Amino acid sequence: MKKKPATPLDAAELRSQAEVKLSERKKKTAAHPATEPDPQRLVHELEVHQIELEMQNEELVQSRAQVEAGLRQYTDLYDFAPIGYFTLARDGAIHQVNLTGVNLLGIERNALIKRRFGVFVSAQSLTTFSAFLDDVFTSGSNKTCEVTLQKDGSTPLFVYIEAITKDGQREVCHVVVVDITKRKQAEIALQESEQRYRLITENMNDTVWLMDMNLRTTFISPLVERLRGYTLEELQTLPLDKQLAPASFAYTRDKLAQELTPERLADKNAKISVLLELEFYRKSGSTLWSENSFTVIRNADGQPVSILGVGRDITERKQMEVKLHEAHQKIETRTKDLEMINENLDSFAYSVSHDLRAPLRAISGFAQVLMDTQGDKVNEEMRHYLDRISEGAKKMGQLIDDLLGFSRVTRSEIKYEKINVESIVNDLVKAYREVELDRDIEFIVNPLGEVEADKEMLKVVFSNLLQNAIKFTIDRKKARIEIGSEQKEDHIQFYVKDNGIGFDMRYKDKLFKAFQRLQTDERFSGTGIGLTTVERIVSKHGGNIWANGEVDKGAEFCFTLPSKTHVED
Amino acid sequence: MDIEIEILLVEDNANDEELAIIALKKHNIKNKIKIARDGVEALEYLFGSVDSETLKCFGPLVVLLDLKLPRINGLEVLRRIKSHPEAKKIPVVILTSSSEEKDIIESYRLGANSYIRKPVDFNQFTEAVNQIGLYWLLLNKQSP
Numbered sequence: 001m002k003k004k005p006a007t008p009l010d011a012a013e014l015r016s017q018a019e020v021k022l023s024e025r026k027k028k029t030a031a032h033p034a035t036e037p038d039p040q041r042l043v044h045e046l047e048v049h050q051i052e053l054e055m056q057n058e059e060l061v062q063s064r065a066q067v068e069a070g071l072r073q074y075t076d077l078y079d080f081a082p083i084g085y086f087t088l089a090r091d092g093a094i095h096q097v098n099l100t101g102v103n104l105l106g107i108e109r110n111a112l113i114k115r116r117f118g119v120f121v122s123a124q125s126l127t128t129f130s131a132f133l134d135d136v137f138t139s140g141s142n143k144t145c146e147v148t149l150q151k152d153g154s155t156p157l158f159v160y161i162e163a164i165t166k167d168g169q170r171e172v173c174h175v176v177v178v179d180i181t182k183r184k185q186a187e188i189a190l191q192e193s194e195q196r197y198r199l200i201t202e203n204m205n206d207t208v209w210l211m212d213m214n215l216r217t218t219f220i221s222p223l224v225e226r227l228r229g230y231t232l233e234e235l236q237t238l239p240l241d242k243q244l245a246p247a248s249f250a251y252t253r254d255k256l257a258q259e260l261t262p263e264r265l266a267d268k269n270a271k272i273s274v275l276l277e278l279e280f281y282r283k284s285g286s287t288l289w290s291e292n293s294f295t296v297i298r299n300a301d302g303q304p305v306s307i308l309g310v311g312r313d314i315t316e317r318k319q320m321e322v323k324l325h326e327a328h329q330k331i332e333t334r335t336k337d338l339e340m341i342n343e344n345l346d347s348f349a350y351s352v353s354h355d356l357r358a359p360l361r362a363i364s365g366f367a368q369v370l371m372d373t374q375g376d377k378v379n380e381e382m383r384h385y386l387d388r389i390s391e392g393a394k395k396m397g398q399l400i401d402d403l404l405g406f407s408r409v410t411r412s413e414i415k416y417e418k419i420n421v422e423s424i425v426n427d428l429v430k431a432y433r434e435v436e437l438d439r440d441i442e443f444i445v446n447p448l449g450e451v452e453a454d455k456e457m458l459k460v461v462f463s464n465l466l467q468n469a470i471k472f473t474i475d476r477k478k479a480r481i482e483i484g485s486e487q488k489e490d491h492i493q494f495y496v497k498d499n500g501i502g503f504d505m506r507y508k509d510k511l512f513k514a515f516q517r518l519q520t521d522e523r524f525s526g527t528g529i530g531l532t533t534v535e536r537i538v539s540k541h542g543g544n545i546w547a548n549g550e551v552d553k554g555a556e557f558c559f560t561l562p563s564k565t566h567v568e569d
Numbered sequence: 570m571d572i573e574i575e576i577l578l579v580e581d582n583a584n585d586e587e588l589a590i591i592a593l594k595k596h597n598i599k600n601k602i603k604i605a606r607d608g609v610e611a612l613e614y615l616f617g618s619v620d621s622e623t624l625k626c627f628g629p630l631v632v633l634l635d636l637k638l639p640r641i642n643g644l645e646v647l648r649r650i651k652s653h654p655e656a657k658k659i660p661v662v663i664l665t666s667s668s669e670e671k672d673i674i675e676s677y678r679l680g681a682n683s684y685i686r687k688p689v690d691f692n693q694f695t696e697a698v699n700q701i702g703l704y705w706l707l708l709n710k711q712s713p
Contacts (some may be wrong), residue, residue, distance in 0.1 A: 354637045354666040360689045361666075362584035368691035369591055390690070397689030404668070 014057070084177035088163070090137055092116040095172055104159070104177060106151045117175075122150040129161075136163045136173050146180070158184035207290070207311040210297075213304055215240050215256075227313060229283030245279040245287055252276060260296065268302030271295075277314065289318035342411060349407050356400050364393035402529040405460065409536050414454040421448035421458070421494070425483050428463050432470060439479065441470065446484035451492055451561050457537045464530040465496040465557050471526070472500035472555065491543065491563055497556040502549040511547055534559075576602045577629040579611040579646065580664075581638050585687065589633065589664075592695035603629065608641025612649060615656060624655040631705040634681075636665040636672055644675055651680030660705050 078085060084101030086094055094112050102109045105120050121129045125147035132145040142164045148156040163175040201208050201221040210219040217235040225231055230238065241249045255274055264270045274294045279287045290311040297306045367389040371378055378386070422445060429443045451458075466481065473479035482497045503511070512535040538545045538559045549555035576593070580586045586604060593602065605611035609619055611634070617625040619641070632650065636643035643663065650656045660682040665672070668686050676684050685701065688694050 349669070357666045357687070357689055358582050358585060361588065361687060361691070361694065364689055365584070365588040365591075365691035365694065369588070372595075394690050401668075 014060075018053075084159075084175075084179075086117065086175040086177060087172050088117055088133070088175050089172050090133075090170070092118045092133055101177060104149065104157065104179060106154075120149050120151070122148040122156055124148070132161065132163075133173075137165055137170050140165050140170065155181075157181050205312065207309075207313075209235075209309045209311075211307045211309065213306065215307070218306065227282070227288060228280060234283070243281055245281065248276075248278040248280070252278060256294070265296070265304050268298065272304075277318075278311075287315075288313060289315045345407065345411060349404055349411075357397055360393040360397050360400075364390045364397075367393075399527045399529075402527040402533070406529050406533045406536065409457060409460065409533050409540070414457065414540060416452050417455055419451055419453055419455050419458060421451055421485070424455070424459055425462055425466075428459070428466055432466060436470060439470075439474075440477065441473070441479040441481060444480070444482040444484075446482070448483065448485045448494065449487065449492060451563070453541055453561055454537075457540070461534050461537050461559070462496075464534045468526075468530065468557075469496055469498035469500065469555075472502075473498050474500075476500060487563075488560070491560045493558060493560045495556055495558045497554065499554040502551050502553045502555050503547070504551050505549060508547055508549070512545065575630045577605060577611065577614065577632045578602055579605045579608070579632065579634045579638065579643065581606050581635065585635070588691065588694065589698060592691075592698035595695055595699075607639040608643065608646045611646050612641065615650065616653075622653070624653060629659055631701070632659055632661045633664045633701070634661055636663060636667055636676070644672075644679060647676060647679045647681055662701050662705065664701075 079099040081098060081100055084104045085096075085098040086101050087096035089095055093114055093116050097105075097109060097112050099109075102112060105112060118126060118129060118133075128145055129147050132143060132147075136143045142162065144160065144162045146158065146160050148158050150156055157179060158181045160178040160180045161175060162178075163173045165173040201223075204221075204223070207224045207227060208219075208221040209217055209224055211217055217232065217238070220230075220232050220235060224235075235243070240252065243249075244252060255276055259272055259274045264272055272295065275292070276294065277289065277291050279289050281287055291314045292309055292311040295308045295310075296304045297308050299305045367386045371383065371386050425445055425448060429445060433441070433443070462483075466483075469481045470479070473481065476499055480499045482495075484495055484497075486493045486495075512531050535545050538561070542562045543560040545557070545559040547555060547557045578586065578589055580589065590602060603614060605614055611632075612619050615625065616623060634643045634646060638646070643665070647661055647663070650659060650661055657680065661680070662683040662685060663672075663676045663681045664685050664687060666687050673684050682705075683701065685697050688697065
């Protein structure tokens with residue numbers, strides 16, 4: 001029986017087929033009656049035949065079971081394979097698909113059959129897929145591609161596709177579809193992180209490099225090359241002592257020896273990081289300063305595998321530091337010089353004050369003694385000369401005092417405090433009234449407010465100006481001296497006005513110059529230092545001083561003091 | 570013990586010394602005056618020797634002390650007198666040419682009883698000396 005063995009018949013069908021065959025056989029026998037068969041033999045033959053049939057039937061049942069098992073196995077293999085199987089026609093229509101393939105596309109099997117696979121390919125992959133399918137059918141050999149599948153409402157699926165056409169016929173192809181989404185996502189993440197890392201190392205202002213545990217350079221960021229002029233290849237073979245200035249190399253060697261001890265390296269949990277400011281050589285031979293951190297990198301097992309260096313160019317800062325240091329040293333030297341000069345000035349002033357006055361005292365003193373003790377023998381002329389001697393000595397004493405005052409003002413620092421100016425001026429006025437009893441002087445003290453200045457110095461200013469006013473009004477029957485102030489935006493302006501002999505404005509520049517005197521009259525004698533001292537004090541406070549006047553019409557001295565705050569309340 | 574001495578004048582300048590004596594005499598201050606020419610002589614007079622810690626002379630009612638002196642200066646003499654439990658009772662008047670603020674401050678810090686700047690004018694000088702004499706020798710009662 002050469003019937004399709006792959007199609008097993010069920011028992012009922014077999015029976016009916018057998019009945020048909022038997023009746024056909026009976027018809028033949030009836031049409032051609034042979035010699036009457038021996039009934040005994042006939043029975044035997046039938047029995048044999050029956051056994052044959054039984055055996056045949058058994059064989060058939062067995063083979064049917066085998067076929068059924070094979071089919072199950074095949075279905076298992078096909079449907080539950082971990083990858084999608086498709087059979088596609090030339091136009092991409094799905095002829096067959098296994099369950100995994102169905103799951104990949106997420107649509108029922110029945111709905112998939114006859115639909116084109118391309119429907120499920122994402123728009124951006126469609127061209128790739130079409131070209132791939134063409135290639136498969138025209139080449140007839142194994143082809144692969146990677147596309148994304150777009151399922152409704154879910155994230156795209158990355159798939160790997162491998163296909164081959166059936167031997168001899170090019171009507172359909174067999175396709176394997178593997179979900180590689182996870183691998184793809186990992187790849188993308190890796191690419192992104194690599195790109196990020198590249199962007200960072202290329203664009204940051206810090207240099208990054210890696211060294212192995214023998215301190216050989218294994219990686220440098222692009223900035224290292226730009227800053228130092230060396231390529232990675234050059235640095236790989238350049239030992240550290242050729243990369244660093246001698247002092248920096250020795251420092252690094254010592255520091256690393258200190259930090260990278262075998263014990264600490266062996267300790268898997270020890271985080272080893274060193275901060276060093278180092279002077280590197282450029283390829284050109286010049287040097288650059290870099291502030292670096294060295295960190296030991298360990299592998300998954302905790303073994304130290306490399307040293308990560310991160311550095312920042314601090315050449316400019318270093319240069320500034322050096323310059324600053326030099327400047328500091330210069331200032332220090334200069335300050336010392338100045339301190340010495342000041343000290344010298346101090347002791348000079350001290351000597352002047354002490355030693356120059358002693359002989360003057362002797363001159364004035366003994367002249368006086370002579371007059372006192374030898375009164376009866378001293379005639380008018382002698383008395384006149386003795387007076388001259390005394391006067392000269394006294395004047396010299398005054399000059400020395402004024403010079404000392406001036407030098408003290410120049411040397412000393414301002415001690416700022418809040419001052420009630422009116423009370424200072426009133427005290428001075430009171431004192432001068434007592435001295436100038438024989439003169440008729442009207443003092444007018446207008447409101448003077450408060451100012452921040454050195455009290456002693458301000459007293460010197462007002463006493464000089466008042467003394468001048470008193471002196472230069474000596475020939476006035478009624479002298480008038482007015483003191484006042486005006487508050488301006490950022491300063492306060494004071495004035496001392498008199499109705500004295502005044503001065504010629506042409507010489508106003510000479511008023512404040514040391515030893516310059518505008519008066520020749522003996523009555524207005526002075527040392528020529530008073531206004532110079534006043535000017536020095538005012539400018540030391542950051543103010544200005546000037547004078548207005550007219551011959552015989554009086555003078556006005558004005559000065560300003562800034563109203564900024566030096567003193568905390 | 571030289572109890573007669575009432576004024577110890579420590580002065581290295583012979584002119585100033587003579588003028589001081591004239592000034593004192595002019596105002597009838599007739600007390601006995603001992604002259605010391607520098608700090609060493611002053612300390613030797615008071616304590617017997619420079620290093621001694623024992624007051625030898627209880628004599629002077631007042632010390633007129635110049636600041637700028639050879640060997641040991643006036644401020645040091647002042648410090649020695651004023652740091653001694655007995656000697657510190659003797660009034661010390663600084664009589665000097667210096668009007669430097671730091672000298673004045675330092676003198677008073679060390680315990681000077683007065684600070685007088687020697688004026689160039691002899692009349693002012695005698696006036697100043699007169700006042701010292703009056704105050705320290707006549708009016709001021711020494712602590713017992």
